[in-house]
Amino acid sequence: MMALLPLLVLAFAAGIALADKFSFSYRGLLLLLLAALAAGIIIPNKKKHAAAVLLLLFLGQGMLAYQLAERALKQPLAPLWNVEAEYLGYVQDVLSSNAEKIQFDFYLEEAVLSGQQRLPVGALIRVSVYRSSFRPFYGQPLKLHGVIKAAPGQRNPGGFNYADYLETKNVSGVMTAAPRQITVLTGNKGKPLMTFFARVRAKALALLQRFLPPEEAQLAAGFIFGQTENITEELLTAYQRLGLAHLLAVSGLHVGFVTSLILFLFMRLGRPLLSYSAAALFILVYVFLTGGQPPVWRAALTALITLAAKQYGRESEGLQTLSLAALLLLYFRPLWLFSLSFQLSFAAAAGILLLAPRLQASLKWCPQFLASPLSVSMAALLGVLPLQAAHFGYFSFYTIPLNLLCVPVVGLVVMLGLLGILVGLVSAVLAAPIITMTLPLLLLLTRLPPFCLRLPAAALYLSAVHPLWWLLYGMVLLLLLTKDKVRLQTGKKLLLLLLLGCLLYAASLPCTFPRQLTVTFLDVGQGLAVHISTPAGQHLLVDAGGGNFAAGEQVVLPYLRAKGVSSLAAVILTHPHDDHYGGLPAVLSALPVQLFLSNGEEDNAAAFSDLLAILEERDIACSSVSAGYRLIIDNVEIKVLSPPAQRFSGTADDVNNSSLVLSLSYGDFSLLLTGDAESAALNELIKKYQGRLRADVLQVPHHGSRNALSAALLRAAAARAAVISVGSNPFGHPHAETLRLLAENKLAVYRTDLHGAITIVSDGKKWTIAAYTAP
Secondary structure (H helix, E strand, O other): OOOOHHHHHHHHHHHHHHHHHOOOOHHHHHHHHHHHHHHHHHOOOOHHHHHHHHHHHHHHHHHHHHHHHHHHHHHHHHHHEOOEEEEEEEEEEEEEEOOOEEEEEEEEEEEEOHHHOEEEEEEEEEEEEEOOOOOOOOOOEEEEEEEEEOOOOEOOOOOOEHHHHHHHOOOOEEEEOOHHHEEEOOOOOOOHHHHHHHHHHHHHHHHHHHHOOHHHHHHHHHHHHOOOOOOOHHHHHHHHHOOOHHHHOOOHHHHHHHHHHHHHHHHHHOOHHHHHHHHHHHHHHHHHHOOOOHHHHHHHHHHHHHHHHHHOOOOOOHHHHHHHHHHHHHHHOHHHHHOHHHHHHHHHHHHHHHHHHHHHHOOOOOOHHHHHHHHHHHHHHHHHHHHHHHHOOEEOOOHHHHHHHHHHHHHHHHHHHHHHHHHHOOOHHHHHHHHHOOHHHHHHHHHHHHHHHOOOOOOEEOOOOOHHHHHHHHHHHHHHHHOOOOOOOHHHHHHHHHHHHHHHHHHHOOOOOOOOEEEEEOOOOOOOOEEEEOOOOOEEEEOOOOOOOOHHHHHHHHHHHHOOOOOEOEEEOOOOOHHHHOOHHHHHHHOOEOEEEEOOOOOOOHHHHHHHHHHHHOOOEEEEOOOOOEEEEOOEEEEEEEOOOOOOOOOOOHHHHOOOEEEEEEOOEEEEEOOOOOHHHHHHHHHHOOOOOOOOEEEOHHHHOOOOOOHHHHHHHOOOEEEEOOOOOOOOOOOHHHHHHHHHOOOEEEEHHHHOOEEEEEOOOOEEEEEOOOO
16 A cells, blocks of 8 residues: 555646546536446455556546535625725734835635625635735734735736636635735633744744844745745845745745754653653744745654654665645645645655666765765756746756755754744843854855856756657656566667657757747736747847836746747837836846937936946946837848937926837737837827828737827728737826727727736738636
């Protein structure tokens, strides 16, 4: 049975994955389970048949577990979607709390509907509050007035699915509340034990902030408790791109440090039972102090099983222990299967268990003290590489040497920090020297990664990897795992090498491109980002969003990676507003770019200075363009229609009116990109290009503002479809007058805030337009 356990876990996980993709009735699943049980009773002595039945049984159980978890998550809020009401409950978890944004998970106990009808609920929602002095804490009872909405799903190809992410956190919906919509009630509704852990965590964080500089205190909180929300973006990016992010996610490494510290302190008493019991107790305390995320639970369960085995004088088998931990976690939390932290944690652990011994055997030339950590780092990297490439899109050659250096340093920080915190719960004076001892280590850990990220080839951008490469990668790992068990004859070895060579050749062949133009308006919130793919596979980008979030990192690069884009023939910036250029630094840093075009104007903001510095650093050819400029790539022509060489001045908004207005044409198809041009520029355009502004598709200027679109422009363009690139904003975009004009002229209207990414495809004659999501 134990030898079969890893396969049973895989079957259970496969059942969860299948139920996520396909719909199965409860009756069908119950019939499957009953059939499997009956078959197991009928053929108990046939081992292979019994194993097959058992696998089928676990497959069905996984499917059933998923459906029950989905039902428990979504059913309580079913009558409350988009209903304005009063909601009573308490704060479950505080995610961020600063002057700009407060975000917390709220356990919703009861809803008070119109007419004072009370409805018991019992669900978790995520609440966001902006610019408020309100500071929530665990267990704080609140009354919220607002509307619960479903979290947004995936809005762009390759994009982040926020709804799926929240499901792995057991969060059913979202709410944005104004400070006036929050009423603080008296008392504390938190569970006593969890309230105790929340207070201990708050006191621990206060101790770190008291005895360490701000940046180092925030990093120490990341290492010890996995709290990363206050770590600077520069430092967090360095850790992510250099393969060090696992140090900031409490996992097996950290639980190992805690276990080592407790065993070191208690083993001196000469009582193994007391030592193992103390270690088990502290492991559980540490799990709850850190918030109980999938990686720490995985590590805690494997550590507890190992300690229990030692207590009874037995050795635990690593793969079986890991499988049992996975089965327990997925049984109680099936949706964790889709959590990236869960996947990375188990992939790294499996890589270490399966590959590290074989890699260490191959490092006989290396000193023993270095061979062991080197093989562990290499094995973990090989285990997580496919996930890292798919989700982060970067690879660093510095990952292994940096891990060899940083892992033991982080270990000292965790152990000294925890020791200082334990002492500090009794006396802050006695804790001061212990916590201060971590400062030199933390200074190294705050300075080294950003420095290394600036070195050549520190973080290599990876576009979408061909599936055949991953098949080849899996076959190589399989050969590495089975080389001692499977002895192949020379002929079979040659055939295998030939197969690998064919796969390698097939994966390296260039793709054949359909002779079509593809234009995609990405959903970057309140901003603009347009990707243009020419018929021969060249790629251009017009703007890259920005504004109040990192559109380049979070939207544009994941999209380009999913589309297999490894370079850009040209990047065009329409005008220097941050909701148009904010995402460009990330794109220009990651991808080779041949040409950068703009209207030549600049912004005084630091972010625009960063953009200029990257252009200079990467030696990208730059040109300032105006009306009359033409760019032709693969029979796709882009003409600049505005602004004129003499820029606009004295208008309502000179920066917007000086925005580049582009006409894109391919064969009989044409598209008019208006950027943020407003009435002054567009009226001049209509006069200058009388009868020559016709376009099949019109990008509605300035996100649909009132002062941009006019009936005259609609008549001049005679478009059949319009695209509005817009997001949540305080300006009232798109304006009701703009929408009325579009409706009166019978244009098909596509909005990125309602439809997600919008893609236009044309062969030069016919064209189609499609939305990524349904409104």
